[in-house]
Structures are given as structure tokens and as C-alpha cells.
Amino acid sequence: MLAVLLAIWGALGLGALLLFLTWDLPRADAALAAQRRPSVTLQMADGGLLATQGDLYGETLRLRDLPAHLPAALLAIEDRRFREHRGVDPLGIARALWRNLSEGEVVQGGSTLTQQLAKNLFLSRERSFRRKVQEAILALWLEGRFTKDQLLEIYLNRAYLGAGAWGVDAAARVYFGTSARRLNLWQSAVIAGLPQAPSRHNPRSNPEGAMARARDVLRAMAETGAITPAQRDAAIAEMAIPPRPSRQGGWFADWIFEDVPTKFPDSRDLVIRTTLDRRWQEAVESRLAALLDREGAGARVGQGAVLVLDAQTGAVRAMAGGRDFRRSPFNRATDARRQPGSTFKAFAYLAALEHGLGPGDAVADTPVTLGRWSPSNGGWRARGSITLEDAFAHSVNTAAVRVMQAGGGPRAVAEAAGRLGVEGRFGRDASVVLGTGEATLLDMTAAYAALANGGRRVTPFGMARIEGVNLAMPDMPQVVQPAHAAAMRQMMLAAVQRGSGRAAAVPGLVVGGKTGTTQDYRDAWFLGFVQTGGQTLAIGVWLGNDDNAGMEEVKGGTLPARLFREVVEAARAGG
DSSP, X not given: XXXXXXXXXXXXXXXXXXXXXXXXXXXXXXXXXXXXXXXXEEEOTTSOEEEEEXXXXXXXXXXXXXXXXXXXXXXXXXXXTTTTSSSOOHXXXXXHHHHHHHHTSOOOOOOOHHHHHHHHHHOOSOOSHHHHHHHHHHHHHHHHHSOHHHHHHHHHHHOBOSTTEESHHHHHHHHHSSOGGGOOHHHHHHHHTSTTOXXXXXXXXXXXXXXXXXXXXXXXXXXXXXXXXXXXXHHHHHOOOOOOXXXXXXXXXXXXXXHHHHHOOSOOOEEEEEOOOHHHHHXXXXXXXXXXXXXXXXXXOOEEEEEEEETTTOBEEEEEOSSOTTTOOOOTTTTOOBOOGGGGHHHHHHHHHHTTOOTTSEEEOSOOOBTTBOOOOTTOOOOSEEEHHHHHHTXXXXXXXXXXXXXXXXXXXXXXXXXTTOOSOOOSSGGGGGTOSOBOHHHHHHHXXXXXXXXXXXXXXOEEEETTEEOOOOOOOBOSOHXXXXXXXXXXXXXXXXXXXXXXXXXXXXXXXXXXXXXXGOEEEEEEEEEETTEEEEEEEEEEOTTOOXXXXXXXXXXXXXXXXXXXXXXXXXX
């Protein structure tokens, strides 16, 4: 009688335990349906990968579609007894336990591939005895529901492999720019090594770690007989670090990602071909970093930003919003509002042209006082009277104030800036002509692009095509009369040929622009254009410090103008 009671109570206790362990198990059939965030893939103008966002899935592939060495690599490193066990492998658990005890730390897991699949499909990342039991139960269910080949196919198509990539085809496209159908042996080894730690072995963020893990996979394949030692050695010799996306292209990618929900509110996967030019982007990144590390370090220049626009369309060809995106993702090209200094004079000169003056007309460069304000001319020695072109080229402050007065005053300057797309609240006193307001590098570069393209307003954009279909470009209304734009272009050419922007000159190319420096050397700018390769590009450069600290006598005509030239030269040489 006691035995019967013990058996009954034991059965009840076992049932209660099973109920506790399994009461919140998900419905397996429902969980098999993929639920994911729509993915956005950004490509450079040449089709190369720039960035991804969301859950990226590739083509769903069958085993027969894949090179045989890919599933073989996965089984060799993750579950050598996959074809023999029924979802839970007691021998594998015992072997892992023994090795972990021998090493004194956890160096090997005992989960089968089916258990990993159960965890990935149905369960959270929680580490507990209860979750392990649920994992084992679901693994047994999967083994009863699917064949071994089907389980392997599900795993290969659904495993998370880092960088937002789910499944081997997405991973192959993200890391190697190809379909999983065409992976070679060592590439398959890289991907097979990812499930253990997708972030730590990610070829994009840790290429050396990914290669080391791939070598472990190849050695495991040789141990299991999946490949020969000769094939292993040949694959290791062929291994090469996969090409990384642009180092600093993160600023541009974030700028695009911010617009995606507005432009494409429906939830769907998107592949967007952007306007970013690899050659110009690499030139911008490398030259900005080199200047900040070199001359910038001695001149107390902590940050910089560079923007390259196609002046004829507004397409953004390159963007660097700082010196290191990983350390500071804040975009100083699009979001930082800084005083533009003398680059703002262009709008005063434009207003004066629209009031009937011309580049050859005379303007006094002698001292001027308005109320209690008397702008200085720095090292410029007054000549009494100079042309508007010379005043612009040499950035003479007192002459600029008189030009502003002749062109309708501060309101006319602010109106001209706004017409060209420079947004902001600008002062109504005369100091506005010297750039005492605030503006972004993006707006200022676009305004100069309009002056370079004949007077058509430029709206910067970064999306060119989606799913192979060209997107409509922004309208470019005529906001400046072509004759006035030509006169501004003439004065910008003079600034580089014989004025304050001489350091920006590139032998053999047509270059024009304007320098700008703010009080106490807090900001230094060069905004200009260059004709190269049959196109006109507007390039904006800003140097300064995030805390608004002054630099060591850095003027717009020094480091910013030099950086402009170095970027152009690097792009011409191929980056």
C-alpha cells in the first residue's frame, strides 16, 4: 500500500514539475513562422555594401543549392554527432562536461544543433535549468517533426550570424558580397564559425578573430574527414580579411536611415542604392584623419567635417561628420550649427550684385564704424578703394560691410542666404555679414553649390535608386539669375587664384571658393567648388572643437583650404 501511495505521489510530483517547466512553452507551429523587423540595405553608388539596418534575410536555400562544404563545416564545429542523436546527445553532454571540468572553465557546450535551433526559434536568451529543459523538449519535438536534412536547412536559413544577417545567404552577401551558393571553402568556414558568438567573430568588426575561428573550423573539418589535410592547408593559405564597409560612412548611413521611415512608411525590405562615391569617401576619410592627427594636433584642432556634393544635382558624394564615427556618431556635417565667419559674405555680395553692382565696381576698404561696432581688417592694409572682386578675394571686412549696405542691409543678406537654402535665424545688425549667425556645413555647401551651378537651388540627397528603380531627384528652381551666379563664380575663382584661398588651388583644375574664420579661431571654413572629371563638385570643410575652444591661429585659408586641396588630389589619385 505504501508503495502505491509513493508511486501516486511521485507521479503527481513529476507531473507538477513538468507542468512548471513547460506551462509557458510557445506553440511550436506558430513560432516557426519568421517574425522580424524589415531590413534596409544601403549600397554605395558602385553597388558595394555600405550599411544594413533591421533583420537581413537572404534567399531561402536548400541543401542541394549550397556547396557541400558549408553544412559540413557547420556540423564539424557545432555538432559532429548530428546524424546520430535524436535531438539531445548524452554523449556530447558528458564529453563537454568532462572537458569543462578538466579546463576549469566553460570551453565547450553540450547543446546539439537541434537544441540550438529550438533556442533560436522558440526561446529567450535566459540561462537557467528550466530553459534548458524546455530546449530539450522542443528539440525532441523538432526531431520528430522534421528530417535531419530539413532541420539542417532550417538552421542554415534562420541562424543569426551577426551584422543583422539571419541565415547563411544573408551572411554571405553582407560579409563577402556574394550568394551562399558561391562560397568557397574558407568563406564557408568563416560563416560556420559565427553561430557560437556572432558579435565576437564578426568579420566586419573583428576580422582577425573571424579568421582565427575559421582556422579552427577548417581543422575540425579535417579531423572529421570532411576535407583532407591538404585542402585544409590550401584554404588557410587562401584566407583573406573580407573588405570592410567604409570606415566613417556611418554618418552618411545614419543620415539616410533617418529619412527612410518618412519616405517609405510601409514595412518592407528595402535595398537602396545611394549616391555615395567610394573614391571620394575614401579620400575624405583618409585626408581628414591625416590632417587632424598631423597639423591638427599641434594647432589644437579636435574635430572636423567634410562634405562633397554634385553641384549639378545635389547628390552627396562623400560625408565625414567627425574624426571617428565609432567614438562620436554626432554628425557635424548635418547637425552642428556653427558660426560660418566670412563664408557668409557671399550672400552680401550676391545681394549687392542684385542691386546693380558688379565685380569690377569700387568699394572703400578704409575703417568703418557703425554705432559702437568697428570691424577690423586683420592684416589687410587699407588702399582706400578696391574692387568688389578684390574685396571678396582677400576677405576685407570693412569693404564687406559697405557692400552689405549697398545691397540692402542685413535683411537682404539673410534673404539671399535663405533663398539658397541656408536655414537659421540671423541677426539684423551689420555683424551678420561677418557670419555671426549659425549654420550647418550641409546648408552652406549646398548654397555654394547653387552659386557654382548657375543659380539653381540645391537640395542635398543621398538616395538614388530603390530595387533598381531610379528615384526622382529634388527640384532645382532658379533662385539666382545666371549672370549674378556667374559673377559670384568669378569672385570665388579670384579668391583661390590670388586671394585668401590660395592654399586650395589644385594645378590643372578650375577651383573657386571662400574662406571663413570666426572670433578667437573657434571655427575655420573653406567652401568652394572644383571642376573635375566632367562634373562640378561643391566641397565644404569645417574645422574646430566641440567645446567651442579656440584653435591655434587656424584660419580658413590655412588648414581648411589645404584639406580641400588634399581631398581633391587624393580622389584624383584614386583615394
